Amino acid sequence: MAPDLEKNRVSFFVPLVHVLCGFSIPIHELLHSEKNCRWHAVASWTWDAQDETCGICRMPFDGCCPDCKLPGDDCPLIWGACNHSFHLHCILKWVNSQTSQAHCPMCRREWQFKE
Secondary structure (H helix, E strand, O other): OOHHHHHHHHHHOOOOEEEOOOOOHHHHHOOOOOOOOOOOOOOOOOOOOOOOOOOOOOEEEEOOOOOOOOOOOOOOOOOOOOOEEEEEHHHHHHHHHHOOOOEOOOOOOEEEEEO
């Protein structure tokens, strides 16, 4: 092992990488090893909403509205000034179906998009 790496190991905290097989390896050993290492990153996402389901279609926000096939950027969440959140397509249908001024389906306040 290189002397500078040994110095870092003694005097500094060395972060560990937890490998899927159940053991941990110091990062510097992975970065400076002769072996080919493959990284498979895994991520997850969730919408930052107070509720877990759309108040109009009752579908979870982790999924999508009934009009869409896949969740994500094509089916975003929209917040109102009242802080209620809905799928974009659901609230647009709701607002367009109102004969007079549109109201929030949850609290009946005048609907305004949150800025």
